[in-house]
Amino acid sequence: MSVSSPRVVFVCQKNAGKSQLAAALMRDLAGDAVEVLSAGTHPGPALNVQSVESLTEVGVGVGDEHPKALTDAMLGWADVVVVLGAEAQVEPVPGTRFERWITDEPSERGIAGMERMRLVRDDIRARVEELRLRL
Template identity: 40%
Template sequence: MSSPVAPSVLFVCVHNAGRSQMAAAFLTRFAGDRVQVRSAGSAPADAVNPAVVKAMKETGIDISAEIPKVLTADTVQASDVVITMGCGDACPYFPGKRYLDWKLDDPAGQGVGAVRPIRDEIERRVRGLLAELDVEVTP
């Protein structure tokens, strides 16, 4: 008997330097290899926001080696669930995909104090997404 195929989730924001990176890191932490995780940006930055790296490190997750990636149609097509976070109309739409739009403040240009509540809200939403996908959260 073959094991079920892991669902794939794509997180998209403009710069792929903050919100989508945090969401991908939380999903990877909580689901391991039971979910395929991708993140991308419609206009990727050169590096992940340092305040985001610091805020995530406070949770025990190191994303300092992550590199913002450009959003491609192939990436969207390869994903079951596409979660946008302020990328607007830049995200290609394909029928049959599940799209969610998470309205979240943009951490760009913010200090770590302003990033923490965004991080905590993303963590809450990722846990909710895993429940919807019927994927148990790894302690």
């Protein structure tokens, strides 16, 4: 009997930054032990350049990822849905664990640019590491 890998969907509003960061970091940390998707409730046109650069700094790539819309099929596929930020609104699916991560927003303290993105990345990375251990 084979045991399937846990399946996680990371969701944010645009699927251009935070959910893509979380997905890339989980893929890097967990490898094939966790199946990962990311999506947005209102996907943007392209990935956030600074998000991608912040991942590159720590040796993590995004591959051919691009913003995509969250679907009912993705929600049904997932064991865990993690919604990043307060903007994205997702209706919970019975039997699927839902979490909302409100990441620290350095811009509220006047921190911008790559310094901001590194702080966001590191906050999300710590949460991803903790989730991986729980899975």
